[in-house]
Amino acid sequence: MTIGFGSTRRKEDARFIRGQGHYVDDVQLPGMLHGAVLRSPVAHARIVSIDTAAALQHPKVHAVITGADLGEQAWMPTMSADVQAVLATDKVRFQGQEVAFVVADDGYSARDALALIDVEYDPLPAVVDVRLALEPDAPVIRDDQPGRIDNHIFDWEAGDAAATAAIFARDDVVVIEQEMQFPRSHPAPMETCGAVADFDRVSEKLTVWCTTQAPHAHRTLYSLVSGLPEHRIRVISPDVGGGFGNKVPVYPGYICAIAAARMLGRPVKWMEDRSENLMSTGFARDFVMRGRMAATPEGKLLAVAVDVIADHGAFNATAQPSRYPAGFFSVFTGSYDVAAAHCAVTGVYTNKAPGGVAYACSFRIAEAVYLVERCVDCMAGELGLDPVELRLANLIRPDQFPYESKTGWVYDSGNYEAALLKALEIADYAGLRAEQAEKRSRGELMGIGLSFFTEAVGAGPRKHMDMFGLGMNDGAAIRISPSGTAQLSISVQTQGQGHETTFAQIVSAELGIATDDVDVIHGDTDTTPYGLGTYGSRSTPVSGAAAALAARKVRDRARIVAAAMLEVAAEDLEWTTGRWAVKGDPSQGASIAEIAVASRGPIELPLGIEAGLDAEAVYDPPNLTFPFGAYICVVDVDPGTAHVKVRRFIAVDDCGVRINPMIVEGQIHGGLTDGVGMALMEMIAFDEDGNCLGASLMDYLIPTAVEVPDWETGFTVTPSPHHPIGAKGIGESATVGSPPAIVNAICDALGVRHIDMPCTPSRVWDAMRSKGRPAQ
Amino acid sequence: MTVNGARQSADVEPRLLLVHFLRETLGLTGTHVGCDTSNCGACTVHLNGEAVKSCTLLAVQADGAEVKTIEGMGQEGALHPLQEAFWEHHGLQCGYCTPGMIMASADLLQRNPKPNEHEVREALAGNLCRCTGYHNIVKAVLAASES
Numbered sequence: 001m002t003i004g005f006g007s008t009r010r011k012e013d014a015r016f017i018r019g020q021g022h023y024v025d026d027v028q029l030p031g032m033l034h035g036a037v038l039r040s041p042v043a044h045a046r047i048v049s050i051d052t053a054a055a056l057q058h059p060k061v062h063a064v065i066t067g068a069d070l071g072e073q074a075w076m077p078t079m080s081a082d083v084q085a086v087l088a089t090d091k092v093r094f095q096g097q098e099v100a101f102v103v104a105d106d107g108y109s110a111r112d113a114l115a116l117i118d119v120e121y122d123p124l125p126a127v128v129d130v131r132l133a134l135e136p137d138a139p140v141i142r143d144d145q146p147g148r149i150d151n152h153i154f155d156w157e158a159g160d161a162a163a164t165a166a167i168f169a170r171d172d173v174v175v176i177e178q179e180m181q182f183p184r185s186h187p188a189p190m191e192t193c194g195a196v197a198d199f200d201r202v203s204e205k206l207t208v209w210c211t212t213q214a215p216h217a218h219r220t221l222y223s224l225v226s227g228l229p230e231h232r233i234r235v236i237s238p239d240v241g242g243g244f245g246n247k248v249p250v251y252p253g254y255i256c257a258i259a260a261a262r263m264l265g266r267p268v269k270w271m272e273d274r275s276e277n278l279m280s281t282g283f284a285r286d287f288v289m290r291g292r293m294a295a296t297p298e299g300k301l302l303a304v305a306v307d308v309i310a311d312h313g314a315f316n317a318t319a320q321p322s323r324y325p326a327g328f329f330s331v332f333t334g335s336y337d338v339a340a341a342h343c344a345v346t347g348v349y350t351n352k353a354p355g356g357v358a359y360a361c362s363f364r365i366a367e368a369v370y371l372v373e374r375c376v377d378c379m380a381g382e383l384g385l386d387p388v389e390l391r392l393a394n395l396i397r398p399d400q401f402p403y404e405s406k407t408g409w410v411y412d413s414g415n416y417e418a419a420l421l422k423a424l425e426i427a428d429y430a431g432l433r434a435e436q437a438e439k440r441s442r443g444e445l446m447g448i449g450l451s452f453f454t455e456a457v458g459a460g461p462r463k464h465m466d467m468f469g470l471g472m473n474d475g476a477a478i479r480i481s482p483s484g485t486a487q488l489s490i491s492v493q494t495q496g497q498g499h500e501t502t503f504a505q506i507v508s509a510e511l512g513i514a515t516d517d518v519d520v521i522h523g524d525t526d527t528t529p530y531g532l533g534t535y536g537s538r539s540t541p542v543s544g545a546a547a548a549l550a551a552r553k554v555r556d557r558a559r560i561v562a563a564a565m566l567e568v569a570a571e572d573l574e575w576t577t578g579r580w581a582v583k584g585d586p587s588q589g590a591s592i593a594e595i596a597v598a599s600r601g602p603i604e605l606p607l608g609i610e611a612g613l614d615a616e617a618v619y620d621p622p623n624l625t626f627p628f629g630a631y632i633c634v635v636d637v638d639p640g641t642a643h644v645k646v647r648r649f650i651a652v653d654d655c656g657v658r659i660n661p662m663i664v665e666g667q668i669h670g671g672l673t674d675g676v677g678m679a680l681m682e683m684i685a686f687d688e689d690g691n692c693l694g695a696s697l698m699d700y701l702i703p704t705a706v707e708v709p710d711w712e713t714g715f716t717v718t719p720s721p722h723h724p725i726g727a728k729g730i731g732e733s734a735t736v737g738s739p740p741a742i743v744n745a746i747c748d749a750l751g752v753r754h755i756d757m758p759c760t761p762s763r764v765w766d767a768m769r770s771k772g773r774p775a776q
Numbered sequence: 777m778t779v780n781g782a783r784q785s786a787d788v789e790p791r792l793l794l795v796h797f798l799r800e801t802l803g804l805t806g807t808h809v810g811c812d813t814s815n816c817g818a819c820t821v822h823l824n825g826e827a828v829k830s831c832t833l834l835a836v837q838a839d840g841a842e843v844k845t846i847e848g849m850g851q852e853g854a855l856h857p858l859q860e861a862f863w864e865h866h867g868l869q870c871g872y873c874t875p876g877m878i879m880a881s882a883d884l885l886q887r888n889p890k891p892n893e894h895e896v897r898e899a900l901a902g903n904l905c906r907c908t909g910y911h912n913i914v915k916a917v918l919a920a921s922e923s
Contacts, residue, residue: 009863016871017859017878019806019846026805108791190810190818190872190906241808241872242906274811496870496907666866669909697815697904705897705910 002516003577004509007662010501011515012494021239025271027196027209033062035257035270036110038100038117039280040092043128043351043690044139045121047091047099055102055116060109062264064117065101065256075144076225076255079217079248079467080325082153082316083144084354086225086252092121093141093314094352095692096279101256103268126351126690127151130288130311133348141314141349153316153347158330159305159407164342167303173294176378181756182367182739184286184311184352184684185677186278186694187359188702189495191241193281194271195254197261206262207234210254213243213493214533217467219525221250226258237523243495244674245358248319248535249282279695282319282355283684286311287367293375299385301336301394306371308345310356316347317354319535320363321465321472327363328456330407334372335416335454335628336394341406351690359678360671360735362457362536369453373740377449378753387450387744388429392417395452402721409456411626412720412728415654419716420452423630423652426714432634445637447749450630451741457729458541458625467532473620474538475529476546478507478554480613482600484593485517488550491531492543493523497731498663499539503547505659506725510551511592512578529616537627537729540659541720546619548724553615558595560609565590565598625720625728627655633741637749642765644746646676646707649738652714655730656723661715664730669711671734677703678735679742683758777841779804780848788835795819797835798845806846806875810904817903820876820883821845827883829902846875849882857920858882867916869907877903881917890921 002008015021052064067074067089075083088099100117104110127133127141133151142148168175195210206228212218215235223230240247257270272281287308294303310326312318320327326345333341357363376394380387395416396403403411432448439446462471477489488507494500504518521527531543555575562580563570566588573580573589581589590598599605599613634648651668658664681701684694694700719726739757746759755767777784779802786801798804798821807830810818819831822844850856858878861867868874877900884891884899891899896917897910905913 010866012871013863013868016868016874017846017855017862018850019804019875021806021871023805023808023872025799025809028803107796108789188906190816190870190904191808192810240870241810242870244906274813274816496868496872498869662866666869666908666912669911670869670907671909673906673909696813697811698813702904702906703910704901704904705914706901708910710893710914711909711911 003512003514005505005659007660008501008515010498011504012500023191023239023241024194024196024209024211029196029198029267032267032269033103033105033264034107034110035101035103035260035268036107036114037098037253037256037276038102038114040088040095040097040099042092042121042123043095043126044124045092046124047088048120048122050100051118052100055113058109058113058116060105061102061113063103063260065260070259073225073255073259076250078315078317079319080316081322084315084317086255090144095690096276096353098252101260103260103264128350128686128688128690130309130348130350133350141351151349153312153349154325155344155346156325157342157344159342160340161342163340164303164305167294167340168292168305173302174297174382175292175294176375176382177292178375178378178754179290180374180754182285182287182289182370183757185284185359185682186684186700187244187246187284188278188700189242189244189246192272192274192277193247193251193253195257196267196269197257198267199261199265201265205232205234206258207236208258209236209238211240211247212237213247213495213535215493215523215525216491216530217532218250222258225255235525237493240495244360245284245535246282247495248533249317251281274697275695278684278700279692280353282358283353284355284359284361285367286356289367289371291371291375293379295379295383297383299383299390299393301338303338303340304333304372304375305341306332306343308343310345310347311350311352312347312356313352313354314349315354318356320357321459322467323464324363327357329364329368331365331409331454331456332368332371333405333407334369335396335452337396337400338406352686360674360732362455362732362736363459365455366736369736370740373451373453374743374754377744377747381753388424391420391450391452410623411454412623412722413718414626414628415716415718416452416628419628419652419654420630422714422716423632423650426712427632427650443639445639445749447635447637447745449633449741449743449745449748451737451744452630453737454626454628455733455736456624456626457537457732458621459536459538460621460624462620470532471620472532473618474531474543474546475616475618476543476550477529477616478550478614480554480596482597484513484596486513487519487521488547489521489528490543490547491529492534492539494534497539497667498660502659502663506544506547507551510548511554513592537731540727541625541723541729542619542621544727545621545724546617549619550615550617553617554613557613557615558592560606561595561599561603562590564603564605622722625656625723627653627728627730627733629653629733629737631737631741633745635742635745635749637746637764642761642768644680644759644764646709646742648712649709650712651734652716653730653733654716654718656717656719656728657726658717659727665713667731668713668734671732672711672738673703673708674735675738675742676708679739679757680759777838777843779843780845790834790836792835793831794833794835794838795830798830804845804847808872808875810872815904817880818873818876820879820903822879822883827880846878849878857923861916861920865912865916865919867908867913873903873905877905877913885921893918
């Protein structure tokens with residue numbers, strides 16, 4: 001029997017290792033039909049005509065739906081207050097865009113019928129390079145918006161422009177400036193997106209099984225789009241085969257399946273294939289950043305500034321808090337105490353798929369951390385300092401927390417130096433530098449890269465953060481059975497992060513009930529409290545807090561019941577794990593199980609106290625949590641082939657209190673692998689006509705077991721002072737923190753100032769040649 | 777064909793992929809589809825004792841063959857050592873690659889009962905995982921090889 005925190009093995013594994021998980025494509029319903037999407041072969045074109053007659057003649061086809069058939073539902077609202085075409089009506093705006101939806105008896109027939117639809121396109125020039133998208137003669141992509149004359153979406157800034165400019169203007173400072181791209185990548189969860197929609201015409205109730213990280217938010221959006229009231233929509237997110245931010249937005253395929261199910265009165269399944277996933281669902285990153293940093297010649301960092309052009313694709317569908325069009329990018333001052341900072345971000349439409357916030361970015365913090373950690377290394381090079389020394393001299397000190405950054409974030413807690421020293425110790429940093437010097441003397445290219453990052457996760461305080469007007473709070477509800485076991489319903493949705501285990505551990509720690517006796521219910525909007533879902537590493541900070549507070553309500557109720565049972569005043573009782581006992585006489589007490597049965601028995605309770613111990617909490621976090629980490633990467637670059645091998649990677653993370661260290665480590669391992677993918681292999685590229693060049697796993701390369709090393713992890717514990725159990729989020733830290741460590745290591749190996757990701761052999765080769773290194 | 781020891785027969789279209797036959801005709805949904813280019817290995821099953829990607833075989837090609845899927849691993853109530861090891865060493869998170877990963881690992885251990893870490897990584901290079909970073913999967917396979 002296990003109680004509370006610790007590395008217990010996972011409850012959910014029992015079904016997954018036997019092939020008994022239940023994912024969306026495993027759903028089979030009587031009479032279920034299968035949908036398939038016809039997609040645009042071109043990036044930008046006016047639609048002249050769509051002829052569906054031949055497809056409708058197909059003996060197994062039940063419907064062919066076009067934008068015209070959807071009427072007002074041909075466009076849907078996005079989470080960034082823009083609209084997105086469900087099925088193209090006037091023109092197509094990216095390659096892979098949804099044009100028509102075929103419903104047939106089976107998936108093979110549905111795809112056969114796609115080939116029978118004849119669409120005539122009138123091609124338009126494609127806008128591909130975001131840096132050219134605002135040129136006066138650039139074609140206007142969103143001519144659906146009345147009065148629009150360009151491709152500009154938004155300008156947003158943070159920090160103090162004047163104070164920052166004043167520092168850069170001083171003649172006693174050293175300034176570096178570096179342009180860098182964080183290229184477009186894709187979360188590419190192993191399970192693609194899909195849905196099964198089922199509409200009961202008698203009860204007028206819609207049930208949608210779908211791959212969503214935010215089932216309640218999806219329900220609200222489905223209601224807005226379909227006109228059905230929310231209480232007649234049930235969204236079920238079953239087991240989800242990875243999300244990584246890809247499964248937050250609402251995609252046209254879901255809406256098409258819902259529309260088809262209502263039209264035909266039969267369940268309709270839609271499952272996209274990998275190419276569709278990569279081409280049309282939420283991409284990540286795609287920031288062109290010009291960073292500047294100022295420091296004293298001795299190495300005191302003074303100011304950071306950055307201008308960003310953000311490529312959002314053809315529709316602004318980025319899923320993020322509505323008042324943060326560039327997410328939380330303004331944490332770009334990172335882990336350093338600077339005097340001034342300023343950022344300006346311009347969002348731009350291009351003829352590409354929508355997205356932006358995804359792939360464990362914590363709302364653009366991946367971009368922010370990359371910017372500042374690259375700039376610090378550029379500055380170290382400029383000043384001739386070791387990147388470790390420069391960081392140690394500028395990290396925010398423990399006594400400065402809570403620390404208010406120059407862009408307005410209040411970091412909750414941190415002991416940065418301790419984490420960095422621990423990483424240096426695990427790595428044997430001095431030994432590594434000695435090894436490097438020795439290898440250099442023999443012409444070998446070894447690089448050592450650092451990254452020290454501060455995350456900001458757990459969105460968020462209702463006052464500042466909302467998604468389409470809904471404050472970013474989350475709930476938890478506990479029901480205690482008369483025999484003392486518990487069911488915890490949560491509003492967040494695991495996609496593999498282990499919530500079924502860790503949330504049981506939170507309740508277990510608070511109430512002393514064995515984790516095996518706590519079942520966690522999630523993903524069904526009919527049976528779980530409302531909340532905004534799992535992304536931005538917000539489950540532990542928000543819903544985890546709600547679970548602890550709900551459990552404390554149970555405990556408070558249990559105290560009152562125990563007082564009645566023991567015929568003492570509640571104030572005379574004290575809690576020791578799992579039991580209320582009389583102060584000074586621990587033999588007089590009642591366990592939570594005894595209290596649970598008594599709470600529903602014939603006991604006389606004080607006036608106003610209801611039977612049972614059930615409780616619910618909705619948590620409005622007072623602040624985000626700010627986990628941090630110190631990462632060190634060691635690479636070897638083959639001078640003959642320019643192939644980069646990540647030989648070692650040391651990751652020291654601090655996420656405050658660790659509910660389940662085994663699961664925390666697993667999250668870090670996965671995120672570090674994302675970092676290797678982004679730094680070395682992954683890119684969704686386009687040619688000048690807007691053809692997507694990364695639309696399958698043949699071209700969009702993700703790391704295998706061979707490309708990554710055994711991960712070396714360490715940790716420190718600096719609890720979040722405002723969180724009920726002192727826990728911070730962790731899920732995205734490694735994805736956010738690792739890319740700059742790898743790129744810094746490659747630059748260190750080659751002796752170059754900067755190289756853009758992905759550092760493929762051809763790019764590294766070019767960088768080596770630019771240094772005048774002879775090919776060997 | 778024989779699937780997990782039980783005789784199965786069906787009339788199928790020649791173009792039906794084995795993975796769809798297993799999932800949709802037989803209802804064995806432990807075998808997953810993760811890509812459309814034969815890269816990810818989530819659909820890995822055993823065909824006549826060897827690991828194959830069932831998205832890249834026609835069901836008719838498996839006519840008369842012995843097929844084993846994740847549902848056929850382990851005995852009633854007793855997990856296969858690889859299933860135990862993946863559980864114990866946290867070799868899975870979302871669980872989507874897990875069935876294919878376990879089938880590929882079983883194939884490796886049949887050919888090479890005591891692999892080293894490098895051999896495990898090489899053998900699993902046809903199976904992509906987005907959650908675990910492979911570290912714990914490698915540990916699990918090495919642990920299973922010891923049991």
